Amino acid sequence: MKDSNWVFSNQSFDHPTDTWLPGGKLGLNKVTGENQVLYSWKNSENPARGVFSLEMDSNGSSQYYIVWNRSIRYWTSGVWNGQTFNLVPEMTANYIYNFSYVSNDKENYFTYTAMHSSLISRFVMDASGQIQQLTWLEPSQQWILLWSRPSDRCEAYSLCGAFSFCSQTALPFCSCLQGFTPRSPIDWNLNDWSAGCSRRTPLQCESNSSGNGQREVFLMMKVSNLPENPQSLAAGSVQDCESACLNNCSCTAYAYGSQCSLWYGDIFDLRHLSIDVGDGSPLYIRLAASELPNSNGKKRVVIGIIAGVAGRRNSEHSEDEKIVFFPIWAASRMAEGEVISLLDSRLEGNAVVEELQRALRVACWCIQDDENHRPSMGQVVQMLEGVLDSDMVTFHLFIISYSARKSKAVREAS
Numbered sequence: 001m002k003d004s005n006w007v008f009s010n011q012s013f014d015h016p017t018d019t020w021l022p023g024g025k026l027g028l029n030k031v032t033g034e035n036q037v038l039y040s041w042k043n044s045e046n047p048a049r050g051v052f053s054l055e056m057d058s059n060g061s062s063q064y065y066i067v068w069n070r071s072i073r074y075w076t077s078g079v080w081n082g083q084t085f086n087l088v089p090e091m092t093a094n095y096i097y098n099f100s101y102v103s104n105d106k107e108n109y110f111t112y113t114a115m116h117s118s119l120i121s122r123f124v125m126d127a128s129g130q131i132q133q134l135t136w137l138e139p140s141q142q143w144i145l146l147w148s149r150p151s152d153r154c155e156a157y158s159l160c161g162a163f164s165f166c167s168q169t170a171l172p173f174c175s176c177l178q179g180f181t182p183r184s185p186i187d188w189n190l191n192d193w194s195a196g197c198s199r200r201t202p203l204q205c206e207s208n209s210s211g212n213g214q215r216e217v218f219l220m221m222k223v224s225n226l227p228e229n230p231q232s233l234a235a236g237s238v239q240d241c242e243s244a245c246l247n248n249c250s251c252t253a254y255a256y257g258s259q260c261s262l263w264y265g266d267i268f269d270l271r272h273l274s275i276d277v278g279d280g281s282p283l284y285i286r287l288a289a290s291e292l293p294n295s296n297g298k299k300r301v302v303i304g305i306i307a308g309v310a311g312r313r314n315s316e317h318s319e320d321e322k323i324v325f326f327p328i329w330a331a332s333r334m335a336e337g338e339v340i341s342l343l344d345s346r347l348e349g350n351a352v353v354e355e356l357q358r359a360l361r362v363a364c365w366c367i368q369d370d371e372n373h374r375p376s377m378g379q380v381v382q383m384l385e386g387v388l389d390s391d392m393v394t395f396h397l398f399i400i401s402y403s404a405r406k407s408k409a410v411r412e413a414s
Helices: 187-188 236-246 296-309 326-335 353-366 377-384 392-413
Strands: 026-029 036-045 045-054 064-068 072-076 095-102 107-114 121-125 131-137 143-149 164-166 175-176 178-182 195-198 217-223 231-234 252-255 260-264 281-287 315-317 323-325
Touching: 026 045, 036 072, 036 315, 036 323, 045 121, 072 217, 121 164, 217 236, 236 260, 236 281
Parallel strands: none
Antiparallel strands: 026 107, 036 045, 045 064, 064 072, 095 107, 121 131, 131 143, 164 175, 178 195, 217 281, 231 260, 252 260, 252 281, 315 323
């Protein structure tokens, strides 16, 4: 060690692993073509090479990239303007380190020293996918983070691996999607999430089994961003889009907006919705039918509704000889807060009002005239189980449209 700036003279300084120390070089050898690279550790306890790296632009510009798996660039420092990097605002004219950029016929590289000899520092390519500038605080005997990039950890490409969520505000930052578990629990517990998550229950189409007659279902979740690389398909409705995905065992998710988007294989870089994002985008993830929760209480409500309408026709005469349409009557009772009156008397009011309301809304949604406005079977299951909210707007539109149609039918019949 030469001085407190940690300037080394041995050859290992040319291969800095995950740490760049003051006095060291990080750049491109134009003669050999070798690019000095910082590689992250695999995890906090394993110094084996991880998937993240920091390297200089091999095309010769004065900027650095953070790269995933030596293939995908997801962050850049911006070019060197003589004093700082354009996209690192922490590097001001009064920055506590002196950075220097050297470019000649043999090499392009950066080096840096601390402005004060008492300052102990290191620059790290962290296993989280961030570059971090740290300084040693002697009184507390610990490293203090000065800055990191990207500032949002979830911008690190595939930080959480396949079939997972990333959240900047949660700890740990990564969590598996519903129906999935960590592929490598040991690494996952060491904050190495790169292996991602795998299905807890295989899909019926993958196992070539009958699956007790149950096909797969789709779980709707709101995400702040849809996955990359969707395949577009012409589909006239959300049901057509779902069917297209369901009929291909490799299809793992779909979304329907202005068009039908399908995803095949692993899905990466999903993010939890934050408060300031808004409503987000609905994404439908394919799951084994057994992965959606079930309960006897919810089954009892559905059975109660069926029992309540058993023996009834869509229309029948009331005591005053007026024609009563049961769907309209049931919807009206709900609007009046009298949903319990819809139950079969043999159930003796044994139902949860909230669950009964949910089932009625689903029923109203399912008998829309326009097939494009009806829910898919996957949505029906999720609404009945309380995973997906049923839409009150759809419910009220049903009452209006159904009332208008049946009133017209009664007038014509009379």
